[in-house]
Amino acid sequence: MAKGFTFKQFHVNDGGCGMAVSTDGVLLGAWATLPKQGKLIDIGTGSGLLALMMAQRIAPAPCSITAVELDNSAADAAAKNFSNSPWASSLHCVKQDIQQWTHTQPKNNIENIICNPPYFNFGLQADNQTRATARHTDTLTHDALLQSIAYLLTPKGIVSLILPEYEGRKLIQAAEKYGLQCQRLCEVKSTERKPVSRLLIELTPCTVKLDTPKETLCIHNSGQYSAQFVTLTRDFYLKL
Incomplete structure (x- = not known):
């Protein structure tokens, strides 16, 4: 059997990657707004999910x-x-630090960005250095990430991200320094009774505070995947 994770239309071999295929990644990939022109940048792609x-x-x-x-x-x-x-003809992988790559690009030329960024700003790091790099902000702080996003996005561009609840709220606040406002937000819970654990975030260049519509998504209901979760991810998971 092939290593990794098999979806309905593709397979991901995540061997050697800092972060394995996760529910976070699948949620973001299914939720993110599609580019109007079919041009998109994936920052920190990992396995390419x-x-x-x-x-x-x-x-x-x-x-x-x-x-x-x-x-x-x-x-x-x-x-x-x-x-x-x-x-295969539509996908291209670049081995480079996003900050270095950003400086090689024209300013305000990207319509859509997607990113499942490092999120731990403190605490013990994983013993595996590759995993630590993927999970911690040592090599890509959220300020550095926001700088690249603000430089790359067109005036009507969109970046979609997922972060733990605390880090997500901090990033939304920090984004304002770079002229980015949250225009869409989804609070994710594992069950209805659990607190919000993740935020799906959509930012866009804007200097005026936006009245952000807020969604809520519960992954499980009565011990099974919720109808919301199934509707969002059924095009990808084999057993849904």
Whole structure:
């Protein structure tokens, strides 16, 4: 059996990647707004999951997805996953730090960005350095990430992210310094009675405080996946 995770239309081999395929990634890939022109950047692609999900959602329309990844092993895994997918011609992986890559690009030229960023700002790091890099902000602080996003996005561009609840609220506040406002927000709970654990966030360039519509998503209900979760992810998970 192939290593990794098999979805309905593609397979992800996440061996050697800091972060394995996760519910967080699947939620973000299914929730994020699609680019109008089929052009998208995936920051810190890891195994390439988000780029692959977006390629599936955009198809059969033409699309161009650039996945930027700092870690060599993860970038190699993503490139192989792309080449083995039905959308190989639309997907391109760049082995580079996002800040360095940003400086090679024209300003305000990207319509859509998607990112499942590092999120731990403190605390013990994983013994595995690759996993630690993927999970902690040492190599990509949220301020540095927001700087790149603000530089890259067109005036009407969108970036979609997922973060733990505390880190997500802090990032939304920090984004205002870079002229980015939250225009869409989804609070994710594992069950109805549990507190919010994740935030799905959509930012756009704007200097005026926006009245952000708020959604709520519960992953489980009565010991099973909720109808909301199934509706959102059924195009990807094999057993839904």
